[in-house]
Amino acid sequence: MEFKYLNEQIIAEIKKCRERFPLKEQCIIPALHKILDVYRDIPQEAIEELSEYLQVPLADIEGIVTFYDMFRYRKNAKNHIRICRNLPCHLARYQNILEMIKKKTGADIGKNSPDGKWYIELVECIGSCGIAPAFLINDDLYDGSKIKTEEDIEEILGRYE
Ligand code: FES
CATH class of the missing domain: 3.40.30.10 (Glutaredoxin)
Known part of the structure; x- marks a missing residue:
């Protein structure tokens, strides 16, 4: 699967997390931290890709991003x-x-x-x-x-x- 926003660094972080935790949902927050590190905010496209990669509903990830102030959310503003x-x-x-x-x-x-x-x-x-x-x-x-x-x-x- 080809991703534009989930680069090698981010995918490596998710894989590392998946080895430690049984539930894929447990890797949403570590993945978001890594996305934030790489892009300085959270692009909408990145969370769409994260949802696809982890096979977790997009709405669940959006819920987390909007709940925590530390995740600056860039949702395709004009x-x-x-x-x-x-x-x-x-x-x-x-x-x-x-x-x-x-x-x-x-x-x-x-x-x-x-x-x-x-x-x-x-x-x-x-x-x-x-x-x-x-x-x-x-x-x-x-x-x-x-x-x-x-x-x-x-x-x-x-x-x-
Ligand atoms: S400090 Fe250089 S543009 Fe603001």
């Missing part, structure tokens, strides 16, 4: 927002941008917005410290210092509706 949190962006108060984006989209860090349009991720330096606080919407880079009001954010988000 738009992916990446906000830099490193020192220059921290000093430039990226938190203000984050709060406005959270409010306007309904998404939270590592959680999709209820309408599935937005996913927010905090990331390390994106090489644009000169325009701190910097953030990306999909592949578009933004200079957060130019954003003063919620209307500014609203206008930008409107481009991706």
